[in-house]
Amino acid sequence: MITMSHYLVFSALLFCISVAGIFINRKNILLLLMSIELMLLAVNTNFIVFSHYSNDITGQVFVFFILAVAAAESAIGLAIIVSLFRIRNSLEINLINNLKG
């Protein structure tokens, strides 16, 4: 029997994978973006699970919103990355440390 906790553990694992992706990945910005998407998906899974078990459709509606926003966001993110690549000719994270104090 698959209970709610299985779903939750699954989404938590998904989340941890994406976080690990952010930490461990030091090569490519594109992978970073994908990890963020994965994070969102983990959250979405939670929404759907809770919505299903509490019989409230709102959560699932919200997932659509999130998906839409995430799509827009990744579109913008990709655009930024493209122009970044044009300027820098590389997507290496180690080289992008303009925030350094």
Place this chain on the structure above:
Amino acid sequence: MIANILSSLIWLPIISGFLILFCSKKVSYLNIYNIFINFIVFLLSIFLLINFNESSPEFQFVENIHWIPSLNIFYYLGVDAISVLLILLNTIIFLIVSIYNSTLSLKKTNHYYASFLIANGLTIGVFCALDAILFYIFFEALLIPMFLIIGIWGGANRIYASIKFFIYTFLGSILLLISFLYINSSISSFNVNSFYGANFSLIEQEWLFMAMAIAFAIKIPMFPFHTWLPDAHVEAPTSGSVVLAAILLKVGAYGFIRYVLPVVPLGAMSIDIYFIVLSLIAIVYVGIVAISQNDMKKLIAYSSISHMGFVTLGFFIIFQLFDNTSSAKDLVISLSGSMYQIISHGFVSAALFICVGSIYDRYKTKKISDLSGLLNQMPIYSWFFVFFALANCGLPGTSSFVGELLIIMSAFKANFIYAFLASGTLIISAVYSLWLVKRVIYGEIKTDLKENLDANFVERFILFSLALIVIILGVYPDYMMSFMNITLQHITENIIIKL
């Protein structure tokens, strides 16, 4: 007119200062306009002096308007005798400065004049604000024009000096604001009169005293908060130095007598010994430091600190006097001495800075080692210099003697050692003032400037009027003494009643 005289005194120069920013850049008009405004303000202050009733200890010419009622903040103005005298000092100095400025050629003249006009109004505001927050606002706003004057028209190292000046005094002001807010939180008022009536426990008073005393001690400045002053003076343009020495330092002293001593006397009493020691250090140690300065402005700046040490000594010995004699009249004498020293030092230091400024204009140097024998080239000017140097070392017959005498007198009644150290200034001030005269004025001429360099008409007029004031105050001190006597008695009563 009479009803709103204080507001006109404050806002006339400030508004004119903003207007002058839009004026044409033609210097001759600017000069006339600037001197005219300062002259009007001066006349107003004379008018204030004449109409002031010195036999009443109450605040006069009171204007009290709701400003931010929800926070208990009022636009509350009024003067007593010490404010009137300080306002008069202020308007005279600014009038003189405006006349002196007309002889200079500067960049952005209208901005320069505007800064001074605004500073003039703000200082008057400081001296007549009776609401703590209003006082604080004027007190703080005063920093802005001074910051600009030093930072824009100053010497080579002006940025460092102006930022140091600003941050140093600002640091103190924060403590002042916190104390005001604390007092307000317990009595729900920023009104000075309710401040006087407030009763705090000893521990509260000590903390409040420390906070406010540090704020004003930085402004005066007391040892060891004094190091901003020499830098600020050295970098400031001459007129800036004049205002700084003659007016700005007095704001700190005024703060002590208006907001510290009568409000938290118990706190002051319990730690007055530290402040007495600091004052004595200022008198002796800073005087000794002044001796070896090679920059004339620095020397006079240090001597200012040393003289202001007398003022604070006069303020803080009153508690020991109260312990020793418990008669109000000794306290009044001590405070009178301090007030006299404040006014007198205003004129003497202003004159000395103008003297040094004139030397700088001619020889392009302030270094003592570069100068010698000015008496050969500019005799009239030199005699003024000698006169003010002598006034600076407290020669009887000049105004500085009166204050120093009264404070040494009171110091003796408190403790022999205080009087002994304080009277050491007789030697030390003579050493730095007259050694300066010896090196700069006397001797053979060093430079090869041949043309006639003697004081021009404007300088003669300025120095002569300052000399006249210094002599009159020294020969006939009774007028000013009796003028402020009732007020000082009132303040003393306010202090004693809480002890």
Place this chain on the structure above:
Amino acid sequence: MESILLLIPILLLASSIIIGLSSDSLNKFYSGVISTSLVFSSLILSIIVLIKIYSSNDEIYYDNFYDWISINGLNIGIGYLIDKFSSIMLVVVLFISFVVHVYSIGYMKHEEDFKRFFSYIALFTFSMILLVMSNNLIQLFIGWEGVGLVSYLLIGFFYKKSSAIKANLKAFLINRIGDMFFILGIVMIYSLFDSFDYRTMFLNLDSVNLSNLETYFGLNYIDFACLLLFIGAMAKSAQIPLHVWLPDSMEGPTPISALIHAATMVTAGIFMVGRLAPFYELTEFTTDFILIIGASTALFMGLIAIFENDIKKVIAYSTISQLGYMVSALGINAYTVSFFHLFTHAFFKALLFLCAGSVIMSLHHNQDIRKMGGLKSKLPVTYACFLIGTLCIIGFPLTSGFFSKDLILEVMLYEETTISFIAYIMLLIGALVTTIYSLRLMFIVFYGKYRGGDVEEISEQSNIILIPLILLAVLSLTSGYIIKVFVDLPIFMYGIKDIHYDGMVTYIEHGILSPATLTLVLGFFIAKKLYKDNKEFLFLENNFLVEIKKVIKTKYKFDELFLYSSDVLKKTSIFVTHKLDIGIIENVFVNGVPKKINSFSKILKKTSSGYLYHYAFSIVFSLVVIFGIILVRVL
């Protein structure tokens, strides 16, 4: 009466201001005449005052011109206290000033700053009058500092000479050392009586219980206050060790040396102690201190004069020595005796200085006595006057110095304490020394051969400087005969000191038969042998005496002491500026704190690496920690 008294200082002040501010169109001679006539009018007025005082019976004029400060609990006035004591002093000051004015018209005529000079001496006379007239300590102090100021300005009159501007700074600073103690003494007296006013103070003196007052360094209150006041007087009246400014002050023009540094200003200390006699009467330690200081000044400073080669400095040291005599008389509470010597000394010392000025002028500003000699026939009038001055100072019988100096020795002997006997011996040796140096000067300058070049061009310079000399010479000879006035002189609120005196004839007889005459004869022979006949005494080659001579020639190293201490002050100043003010306050605190903040922020800066994964890690890590803490607390 008040208007007369007010007019005296006003005329002098007016003279100073008019001459000082007059334009160049007023010529030198006329400005001198205006100034002199104003001083002369003051002199006449003061003589009127003197006559009025002496014609009335013990009347004292005492009032304020105006209130200097008058607030609750503090009343200081500018006023006058005219009794016999101060009226005599007034006349002396104004007379010497008048004489010097006349002399200066001749002496200073070639100076560029002629008018400045006259303005100064009028201002000086004004301050001195303020001091003498004073009826309270503050006015006294104002005058006291005023004369010091003018002395400062006049010593530095030749401001291009580096020695002159050093000397005037030194004079002012040493006087300031005295003034510091003086003002402390004043405030001590003030806080005892709550008044600066002489009359109030003296009236309340009886009601003060001295034993109840605080003591300072083992001295009782009044004793200590008087000691402080006397230290002020030591500086002004050039007593050891604060005498060092007076010889240097000879850098000023000669008339000034006569007026300020011989006759009037330096006697202000004597005058002050006389005024405060009721206090000094009560002191024990201080009077002994005064006696010792006075006697040692009289002796040791006289010794220096024997080896000095600058004509003005010889007279300066002799002035210090004579002041020592006056001070020692104060030390046995014989104020009027001291005042008598002040009175006669004013005339003959001014005379000596003005004669020296005449010599200097004739020799075109040569002051070195080794280049003088044989001037007797060339400058007959000056010589005669100088002779009279010398006779007076050595106390030749029947001259004024004889009366006054003998009186001091006499009362000293009558005092009959150990310390006064020692002082007596010192003063007696001092008298011998006085004779030697005075006659030495006389012999070297006026006898023998001229050693400075061509003798022919030397002659008396102008009549205008000879008139004052003759006037002073006459007074120097005669002023001693009014000894009775001084013996009977009452001092304000103190009365008449009982002095042993039985008539002129007895006094003269007694005086001639006293040991002082012996010193005179002995001194004459020594001086004649050494300096007129230029013989050597073999016993002077004795090792011990040579050593003493060396010590005296160093002037006991007092100058070095002051140079050293000013050096120490300068070095301290440089040291504290760099180490404390800049080193600690400025660098450690004012600039140090921002620097510390800066370096701390540099450490913090390392945490922001700019890498996203670092930031993300810190976010997650902090979240975990925070939730962990919450979890632990909840559980």
